[in-house]
Amino acid sequence: CGIYGVIGVKDAANFVALGLHALQHRGQEAGGIVAYDHETGFNSARRFGYVRDHFTKKSLMETLPGDNALGHVRYSTAGAKGNTAIRDVQPFFGEFSLGGCAIAHNGNLTNADSLRKELINRGSIFQSSSDSECIIHLMARSIHKNHTNRIKDALSRVEGAFAVIAMTRTKLIGVRDPRGVRPLVLGQIGDGYVLSSETCALDIIGAQLVREIEPGEMIVIGPEGIESSFPFERVSPRPCIFEKVYFSRPDSILGGQSVYETRRQIGIELAKESPADVDLICPVPDSGTPAAIGFSHESGIPYGMGIIRNSYMGRTFIEPSEQIRNMGVRLKLNVNRALIEGKRVILVDDSVVRGTTSLKIKEMILDAGAKEVHFRIASPPTMWPCFYGVDTPDREQLLAATMTEEQMREHMGVASLKFISINGLYRACGVKSGRNATSPEYCDACFSGEYPVEPRDQIAKGFEM
Numbered sequence: 183c184g185i186y187g188v189i190g191v192k193d194a195a196n197f198v199a200l201g202l203h204a205l206q207h208r209g210q211e212a213g214g215i216v217a218y219d220h221e222t223g224f225n226s227a228r229r230f231g232y233v234r235d236h237f238t239k240k241s242l243m244e245t246l247p248g249d250n251a252l253g254h255v256r257y258s259t260a261g262a263k264g265n266t267a268i269r270d271v272q273p274f275f276g277e278f279s280l281g282g283c284a285i286a287h288n289g290n291l292t293n294a295d296s297l298r299k300e301l302i303n304r305g306s307i308f309q310s311s312s313d314s315e316c317i318i319h320l321m322a323r324s325i326h327k328n329h330t331n332r333i334k335d336a337l338s339r340v341e342g343a344f345a346v347i348a349m350t351r352t353k354l355i356g357v358r359d360p361r362g363v364r365p366l367v368l369g370q371i372g373d374g375y376v377l378s379s380e381t382c383a384l385d386i387i388g389a390q391l392v393r394e395i396e397p398g399e400m401i402v403i404g405p406e407g408i409e410s411s412f413p414f415e416r417v418s419p420r421p422c423i424f425e426k427v428y429f430s431r432p433d434s435i436l437g438g439q440s441v442y443e444t445r446r447q448i449g450i451e452l453a454k455e456s457p458a459d460v461d462l463i464c465p466v467p468d469s470g471t472p473a474a475i476g477f478s479h480e481s482g483i484p485y486g487m488g489i490i491r492n493s494y495m496g497r498t499f500i501e502p503s504e505q506i507r508n509m510g511v512r513l514k515l516n517v518n519r520a521l522i523e524g525k526r527v528i529l530v531d532d533s534v535v536r537g538t539t540s541l542k543i544k545e546m547i548l549d550a551g552a553k554e555v556h557f558r559i560a561s562p563p564t565m566w567p568c569f570y571g572v573d574t575p576d577r578e579q580l581l582a583a584t585m586t587e588e589q590m591r592e593h594m595g596v597a598s599l600k601f602i603s604i605n606g607l608y609r610a611c612g613v614k615s616g617r618n619a620t621s622p623e624y625c626d627a628c629f630s631g632e633y634p635v636e637p638r639d640q641i642a643k644g645f646e647m
């Protein structure tokens with residue numbers, strides 16, 4: 183998901199709409215905005231679909247007046263995959279004796295099931311099926327007299343991954359979980375401030391990046407300025423490495439590094455690790471593009487757009503059902519026959535999940551007359567589900583969890599299939615010595631199976647680590 187908050191800017195909701203539009207790649211199912219205005223109080227709107235289809239309409243935006251606003255774009259993960267109800271769309275809102283508070287959450291709480299049971303038993307009335315709603319109910323039960331401390335209380339009870347933005351009548355509050363699994367940045371625009379999942383959404387409104395919120399940090403932006411604190415027990419940071427591989431936009435800066443440059447470096451590492459004698463390097467657009475550029479640069483083999491993407495389709499994986507996902511590849515990608523014909527080709531993609539994309543693309547490329555097809559993948563084999571806010575299927579559906587690399591190559595029917603090594607990936611992500619096996623610098627559980635936070639709810643449901 184993507185989260186975005188603005189404080190101290192006239193007609194803040196319009197800026198939030200733009201920010202959410204820039205974060206649309208993080209969630210395309212639905213979006214919501216809550217705005218606060220001194221005269222009319224808190225107002226909100228939630229809609230299914232793209233931000234640009236709703237939050238550009240004057241009639242809707244006029245219902246969201248005020249200098250402070252908070253928004254969220256949603257894609258459903260572990261909880262309610264693919265059947266989002268409008269009541270699941272964030273931000274969530276709670277009216278407390280001390281005034282209202284809206285909350286937007288990116289990530290996934292790993293103890294939400296047990297928390298929800300406990301809260302319901304004690305009288306909480308849940309409105310949605312979302313794990314994030316627990317935060318509001320925990321806040322409601324806190325005995326503290328101000329929102330900031332109530333948020334601290336609430337977030338001390340939850341486990342897992344959370345980047346949270348909260349908005350009260352006078353404050354915008356940003357918090358990252360102790361490991362900083364999901365990203366959050368602070369920006370400035372005039373006298374106002376912005377909190378955003380990614381820096382690309384600062385650029386769109388002309389805001390300047392101030393800095394990243396640190397893992398475990400809470401920042402409170404209010405009339406007295408900005409206060410920073412670290413309310414949780416300190417642990418080693420483990421930001422999500424898959425943000426760098428795929429999830430974040432390439433024009434964002436993440437952990438002080440350009441995401442584009444990281445991906446290009448992944449391609450360079452891949453070319454060093456797994457070269458092949460071919461005529462052409464092609465990305466699987468768009469997610470494989472920077473890595474393909476790096477691969478071509480390192481190998482000296484020409485780069486070409488052998489696959490053309492129809493930009494009017496969303497990301498295939500966000501389509502919830504298998505049937506639509508299967509069609510999706512063909513709806514979205516087409517082969518550039520004139521370039522491919524008669525050539526030996528390396529295709530570079532970011533990841534193999536179920537293997538549907540790669541299989542279809544290989545067929546399309548061979549149909550178009552390629553002589554040989556090789557795959558190079560910009561991440562290690564995806565062998566484990568993510569329980570921290572990225573939608574990966576169960577293990578049975580993960581190709582790499584059920585097959586060896588050689589079996590996958592055979593299954594795909596390609597001349598060669600190589601994944602970047604975990605150390606190569608870490609090097610590309612700025613850890614020159616490679617992954618520290620005893621204390622890894624990133625979360626890489628979907629590749630390593632080493633979960634930095636115990637997936638408590640999943641284990642209760644029978645998941646075996």
Ligand code: 5GP
Nearest residue numbers: 469499533534535536537538539540573574
């Ligand atoms: P596959 O077709 O192998 O299931 O999906 C791989 C493609 O889906 C990749 O090209 C990648 O761009 C995209 N993808 C990236 N991340 C994810 C993810 O977390 N889950 C899923 N299902 N697909 C992803």
Ligand code: SF4
Nearest residue numbers: 422424568625627628
């Ligand atoms: Fe990111 Fe993978 Fe960790 Fe999920 S399991 S947070 S996708 S690195």
Ligand code: MG
Nearest residue numbers: 467468469470
């Ligand atoms: Mg892709």
